Amino acid sequence: MKPNKNGYYGKFGGAYIPEMLYPNVKNLNENYLKIINSDSFQKDFKSLLKDYVGRPSPLYFAERLSKKYDTQVYLKREDLNHTGAHKINNTIGQILLAQELGKKRIIAETGAGQHGVATATVCALMGLECIVYMGEVDIERQAPNVARMKMLGAEVRPAKSGSRTLKDATNEAIRDWIAHPIDTHYIIGSVVGPHPYPDMVALFQSVISEEMKWQLQEHVGRENPDAIIACVGGGSNAAGAFYHYLEDEKVRLIAVEAAGLGIDSGESAATSVLGSEGVIHGSRTLLMQTDDGQIIEPYSISAGLDYPGIGPLHAHLIKTERAEVFSATDQEALQAGYLLSKIEGIIPALESAHALAALEMAKFRKDDVVVVNLSGRGDKDLATYIAHLP
Amino acid sequence: MKRLKKIFNQKPKNILNIYFTAGYPNRDDLVEIGLALEKNGVDILEIGIPYSDPLADGPTIQASSQQALKNGMNVRLLFTQVAELRKQSEIPIILMGNFNQVMQYGENQFFRKCAEVGVDGVILPDMPTYVYEEQFKELFEELDLGITFLVAPQTEPERLKKMDELTRGFVYVVSSAAITGGTGGVSDSQEAYFKRITGYDWHHPTLIGFGIKDHQSFAKACAYANGAIIGSAFIRALEGSTNLGQTINEFVGSIKKEKK
Numbered sequence: 176m177k178p179n180k181n182g183y184y185g186k187f188g189g190a191y192i193p194e195m196l197y198p199n200v201k202n203l204n205e206n207y208l209k210i211i212n213s214d215s216f217q218k219d220f221k222s223l224l225k226d227y228v229g230r231p232s233p234l235y236f237a238e239r240l241s242k243k244y245d246t247q248v249y250l251k252r253e254d255l256n257h258t259g260a261h262k263i264n265n266t267i268g269q270i271l272l273a274q275e276l277g278k279k280r281i282i283a284e285t286g287a288g289q290h291g292v293a294t295a296t297v298c299a300l301m302g303l304e305c306i307v308y309m310g311e312v313d314i315e316r317q318a319p320n321v322a323r324m325k326m327l328g329a330e331v332r333p334a335k336s337g338s339r340t341l342k343d344a345t346n347e348a349i350r351d352w353i354a355h356p357i358d359t360h361y362i363i364g365s366v367v368g369p370h371p372y373p374d375m376v377a378l379f380q381s382v383i384s385e386e387m388k389w390q391l392q393e394h395v396g397r398e399n400p401d402a403i404i405a406c407v408g409g410g411s412n413a414a415g416a417f418y419h420y421l422e423d424e425k426v427r428l429i430a431v432e433a434a435g436l437g438i439d440s441g442e443s444a445a446t447s448v449l450g451s452e453g454v455i456h457g458s459r460t461l462l463m464q465t466d467d468g469q470i471i472e473p474y475s476i477s478a479g480l481d482y483p484g485i486g487p488l489h490a491h492l493i494k495t496e497r498a499e500v501f502s503a504t505d506q507e508a509l510q511a512g513y514l515l516s517k518i519e520g521i522i523p524a525l526e527s528a529h530a531l532a533a534l535e536m537a538k539f540r541k542d543d544v545v546v547v548n549l550s551g552r553g554d555k556d557l558a559t560y561i562a563h564l565p
Numbered sequence: 566m567k568r569l570k571k572i573f574n575q576k577p578k579n580i581l582n583i584y585f586t587a588g589y590p591n592r593d594d595l596v597e598i599g600l601a602l603e604k605n606g607v608d609i610l611e612i613g614i615p616y617s618d619p620l621a622d623g624p625t626i627q628a629s630s631q632q633a634l635k636n637g638m639n640v641r642l643l644f645t646q647v648a649e650l651r652k653q654s655e656i657p658i659i660l661m662g663n664f665n666q667v668m669q670y671g672e673n674q675f676f677r678k679c680a681e682v683g684v685d686g687v688i689l690p691d692m693p694t695y696v697y698e699e700q701f702k703e704l705f706e707e708l709d710l711g712i713t714f715l716v717a718p719q720t721e722p723e724r725l726k727k728m729d730e731l732t733r734g735f736v737y738v739v740s741s742a743a744i745t746g747g748t749g750g751v752s753d754s755q756e757a758y759f760k761r762i763t764g765y766d767w768h769h770p771t772l773i774g775f776g777i778k779d780h781q782s783f784a785k786a787c788a789y790a791n792g793a794i795i796g797s798a799f800i801r802a803l804e805g806s807t808n809l810g811q812t813i814n815e816f817v818g819s820i821k822k823e824k825k
Contacts, residue, residue, distance in 0.1 A: 181693075181695060189693060189696075190693060191664055191691040191692065191693060192620070192691055192693075193620060193621040193690040193691055193715065194690065194714070194715040194716060194717050194720060194728075194739065195621065195715075195717045195719075195739060195742060195743075197717075197719075197720070197724070198717075198719040198720065198721065199719075336624070336627050337617065337618065337627075337631070342618060343618075346618055346619075346620060349620050350620065350621070350623075350744045353620070353621060353742065353743065353744055354742055354743050354744060355742070356717075356718075356719050356742045357719075357742075451669075452668070453665045453668055453669060454663070454664050454665040454668065454691065455618070455665070456620075457620075457691070464665070464669065466669065467639040467640055467641075467666070467669060468616075468640070468663075468665045468666035468667075468668065468669035468670070469616065469617040469634060470617045470618050470665075
């Protein structure tokens with residue numbers, strides 16, 4: 176599914192940016208498809224994904240989990256990628272693009288630090304200067320990833336404005352980009368931001384569903400599963416897992432949002448339920464806001480889902496009912512994480528645990544093939560898991 | 566928009582446009598600040614609608630917005646206060662905000678309300694030009710409401726032309742690749758850019774903003790445009806003021822007059 180010429184999926188998307196960013200975004204918009212579709216880019220991209228990231232990531236039939244839910248559950252193992260999550264698919268793509276555009280300086284935002292680490296990693300690989308904006312609050316609660324980014328040679332700049340979390344880190348990165356219009360490329364970590372970012376990031380992540388097609392063919396003799404489940408904060412892993420099945424209405428697309436302490440608790444990040452149409456970070460989409468249009472700070476136990484907006488592609492899929500939405504609370508995600516650890520020997524990232532929690536909620540038939548996108552590994556969340564052990 | 570036209574007709578040079586955030590330093594200061602600025606010879610008021618997540622604002626204006634929101638400022642209250650100010654003053658008033666706030670109010674209702682309470686023009690830096698052209702251009706003409714588009718150092722000539730064509734009122738010339746509140750004054754490379762801008766055959770007056778903070782930078786900007794916009798420096802002056810009238814008198818005096 177491609178956005179229209181102004182970057183809209185239905186009524187969501189576009190580029191709502193101040194004039195200072197216009198030339199940069201236009202330059203990107205005029206060149207990204209040309210560059211990405213070139214043979215030399217594809218060659219470099221594929222070879223790095225294979226030899227550096229470790230792709231293809233396995234599609235694993237989770238037998239004991241399948242037995243428990245009485246359906247056929249497959250896990251797409253993005254947790255086995257280099258740096259531990261799907262995020263690196265996008266940063267590899269964007270760093271190659273930045274080089275092609277002649278950019279010398281890379282900036283990024285990060286919440287939990289996974290995208291920051293993935294960006295710092297590719298900057299180290301390519302020898303480019305890297306500055307990662309991270310909310311002051313997140314710097315405190317994600318110390319290991321901060322240390323990792325520094326070891327990789329990145330500068331971690333605290334975002335001290337607003338609520339000092341992911342949305343503020345994104346604001347700061349955009350402000351930096353405004354101040355450095357010539358030499359800097361901004362590597363956005365999700366399918367958010369002004370057009371062409373949502374489309375570009377979805378393209379880089381689409382390798383997930385591209386692999387799923389032939390992997391399913393090998394496993395079950397058909398390319399299409401009956402359902403795909405993915406968690407959604409901004410929505411990059413879901414965009415990648417859904418991408419090649421968007422046009423096939425027979426494949427159920429299930430997006431799982433973070434309900435935090437509960438949808439009605441006031442401490443939640445379930446944007447599609449609690450949000451309304453508006454503009455955030457340059458994109459017209461669904462976001463959590465007051466009647467006066469002030470953005471509401473979201474909450475989730477998972478720092479990667481703790482975002483007040485949602486990518487415009489997902490807003491469109493949800494509003495047109497192409498995708499189903501479930502929301503999982505902190506507790507439901509934790510339980511799903513403990514369960515997978517115990518019966519499959521895989522500790523999932525808390526984000527991915529939200530996707531797993533949907534197995535409790537959605538109804539599947541016994542012979543349904545259900546793919547859960549296991550977007551990341553849980554090493555970074557050990558302290559949280561341990562603190563909440565039952 | 567007639568007030569805007571009038572001021573540019575009367576005074577083609579050295580227009581002083583002062584920005585302040587509605588609801589700052591106190592929720593209900595707007596009328597007092599507006600009147601004091603007018604009394605001290607400011608030509609245009611640019612009133613910022615405080616926003617939780619502004620992209621192009623520097624730390625000073627961000628902090629004033631945060632404070633204003635804490636004070637309980639909102640769009641509805643802002644319209645009430647502007648209507649009150651309009652009863653007592655004929656100074657041109659521009660509202661500056663983010664498109665999301667306008668969307669939540671309802672775009673058409675927002676623009677109609679602007680006209681109703683005596684707002685002369687709006688600046689919505691993140692509203693795409695095609696959105697304006699396709700959805701609101703006719704309404705602005707019907708309401709005789711002004712709209713200001715921004716141009717920046719990297720804006721290409723073709724786009725300058727488009728911004729000039731779409732603008733109603735004045736064009737906002739962003740002085741440098743930066744967010745608001747830069748303290749560097751006006752550098753040589755900026756002067757080169759200003760010269761380029763001056764060389765363009767504008768159909769509308771131009772005001773230079775971002776980084777204009779004192780008499781010197783104001784005078785430099787005025788050499789290349791019809792005037793300039795001062796925001797962050799004024800907000801800094803308001804911060805901690807115990808006597809708004811006196812603070813404003815001193816601040817505007819320092820901008821307009823050569824320091825001895």
